[in-house]
Amino acid sequence: QVQLVESGGGVVQPGRSLRLSCAASGFTFSSHGMHWVRQAPGKGPEWVAVIWYDGSNTFYADSVKGRFTISRDNFKNTLYMQMNNLRAEDTAVYYCARGISSGHYLDYFDSWGQGTLVTVSS
Amino acid sequence: EIVLTQSPATLSLSPGEGATLSCRASQNLNRYLAWYQHKPGQSPRLLIYDASKRATGIPARFSGSGSGTDFTLTISSLEPEDFAVYYCQQRSNWPPMYSFGQGTKLEIK
Numbered sequence: 001q002v003q004l005v006e007s008g009g010g011v012v013q014p015g016r017s018l019r020l021s022c023a024a025s026g027f028t029f030s031s032h033g034m035h036w037v038r039q040a041p042g043k044g045p046e047w048v049a050v051i052w053y054d055g056s057n058t059f060y061a062d063s064v065k066g067r068f069t070i071s072r073d074n075f076k077n078t079l080y081m082q083m084n085n086l087r088a089e090d091t092a093v094y095y096c097a098r099g100i101s102s103g104h105y106l107d108y109f110d111s112w113g114q115g116t117l118v119t120v121s122s
Numbered sequence: 123e124i125v126l127t128q129s130p131a132t133l134s135l136s137p138g139e140g141a142t143l144s145c146r147a148s149q150n151l152n153r154y155l156a157w158y159q160h161k162p163g164q165s166p167r168l169l170i171y172d173a174s175k176r177a178t179g180i181p182a183r184f185s186g187s188g189s190g191t192d193f194t195l196t197i198s199s200l201e202p203e204d205f206a207v208y209y210c211q212q213r214s215n216w217p218p219m220y221s222f223g224q225g226t227k228l229e230i231k
Contacts, residue, residue: 035220044209045158045166047220059217095165102172107213108156110177112165 002026002111004096009116012086022079022096022113030054030074033099033106036081038092039115046092049081050099050106064090086120093117124149126210128223134231141197143226145210150190154212157186157195160225161206169208170195197228205230 008020020036036048049060049070058070069082079096093115099106125148135141145155157170168177170186173193183198197204210223 044207044225045160045211045222047222050218050220059219061219100171103152103154104213104215104218106218107154108168108171108211109158109166110168110171112167114165 002098004098004111004113006094006096006113006116009094009118011119011121013122014087014120016086017082017084018086018118020081020083020094020096020116020118024077024079024096024098027098029072029077033101034070034072034079035097035099035106035109036068036070036079036094037097037109037112038090038094038118040089040092043092045095048094051079052105083118086118088120091118091120123219124151124212124214124221126212126221126223128208128210128226130226131224132227132229134229135200136231137200137202139200141195141200141204141228143195143197143208143228145188145193145195145223147191147193147212151193151212153189155186155188155193156211157184158209158211158222159204159206160209166209200228202230204228 003025005023051070071080095115096113097109098111100110127146129144153173158166160166174186207225
């Protein structure tokens with residue numbers, strides 16, 4: 001079955017960097033677009049970034065554009081998120097999620113990891 | 123930016139009752155809308171996509187309807203495990219941007 005396991009979260013000071021990883025198994029990783037979605041305490045989910053199945057396209061939420069970079073290694077079946085210049089408002093549980101398509105490419109999120117907590121605090 | 127507005131914010135019902143959750147979009151989505159269930163300490167689960175298609179393994183008591191700007195998630199007879207927060211979600215055409223509603227908390231009365 002589909003498994004997505006995030007790692008790399010922790011406590012970091014404002015302005016510092018962190019890299020999240022998501023190890024995928026149980027499906028052909030190289031055939032699927034992937035997302036990062038975050039959820040701040042007491043808030044609803046917020047989409048962060050998407051990457052095409054082959055890494056050819058990436059898109060970001062305005063709130064993280066220029067600071068976060070999504071990437072993937074299809075040989076290692078792993079998704080990454082490099083987070084730079086972190087802010088207090090980036091504090092959240094970060095989920096990786098597999099994308100599925102319908103009317104457009106990658107409309108929805110059909111499988112989610114368990115999430116990794118990122119806390120930005122001095 | 124497409125905004126999704128869910129109502130009500132909280133719904134208090136008893137097991138066995140039916141539930142109706144609403145999601146309104148600020149622009150026409152045709153039928154491209156999904157619903158997710160989120161329980162504390164778990165990751166969100168896809169329930170419904172394309173407004174009315176049940177995802178794999180989702181019980182038949184969950185159904186979705188609607189098109190354009192108004193969508194509904196219906197749970198026909200609530201089971202104890204259905205009490206959770208429910209979110210609707212859409213993707214904009216281009217560039218791809220995704221948004222969620224603010225959620226409806228379904229709680230036991």
